[in-house]
Amino acid sequence: MKKTLYLIDFCNFSHALFSDYWDKKGEHEKRAVLWLCEKAALCKDEFVLYLDGTYRSLGKDLSNMKKTFCEERSADEVLLEYALYCKDSGKRFCAVTDDGELRGKLEKEKIKVLSCFSFYSFFEKKD
Numbered sequence: 277m278k279k280t281l282y283l284i285d286f287c288n289f290s291h292a293l294f295s296d297y298w299d300k301k302g303e304h305e306k307r308a309v310l311w312l313c314e315k316a317a318l319c320k321d322e323f324v325l326y327l328d329g330t331y332r333s334l335g336k337d338l339s340n341m342k343k344t345f346c347e348e349r350s351a352d353e354v355l356l357e358y359a360l361y362c363k364d365s366g367k368r369f370c371a372v373t374d375d376g377e378l379r380g381k382l383e384k385e386k387i388k389v390l391s392c393f394s395f396y397s398f399f400e401k402k403d
Contacts, residue, residue, distance in 0.1 A: 278368055279320045279321055280321045280322075280370060281321070281322045281323075281369040281370075282370055282371075282372055282395070283326065283355050283369060283370070284312075284323060284324065284325050284326065284371075284395070285326055285351060285352065285355055285371070285373035285375055285378060286308070286325040286326055286327050286343075286351070287305075287327060287351065288374050288375050289308060289373075289395070291374075292374055292391075292392035292393060292396070293308055293311075293396065294307070302332070305327075305334055309325070309334045309336065309343075310336065312325075312341065313335070313338055313341065316338050316340050316341045318402065319340075320340070322341070323341040323342070324341075324342045324358070325343045326344050326351035326352075326354055326355040327351055328345075328346055328351045329346070329347065330345060330347055355373075355378070356381055359371050359382060359385070359387050360385060363386075363387055369388075370389070371388070371390070372389070372390050372391075372395045373389060373391075373392070374391055374392045374393075
């Protein structure tokens with residue numbers, strides 16, 4: 277199977293995993309990173325996590341997983357910009373978000389988008 281680059285709206289993904297996300301944001305982001313690290317360690321796919329705000333330690337790092345902290349612009353803007361670059365470069369990639377506005381912009385550009393649940397389910401089945 278070919279390697280895929282996943283561009284993940286990470287706040288959105290973490291929120292989809294944990295219903296009380298806003299009450300324990302830092303803890304849940306770390307738990308979501310840990311889950312993703314477990315999955316990323318088992319495959320050749322690459323992952324870019326887009327997060328709003330300044331750098332914060334979220335635990336483990338892997339060579340095939342990059343965290344992008346977006347201070348000056350929103351994570352959605354930066355993800356969209358990189359998705360357009362990937363499209364123009366002919367890269368095999370997919371965006372992951374449940375954000376309706378971002379999804380609409382990506383789909384308008386004919387960019388493949390997975391819901392957070394679909395992404396989660398896909399990697400849970402890969403075990």
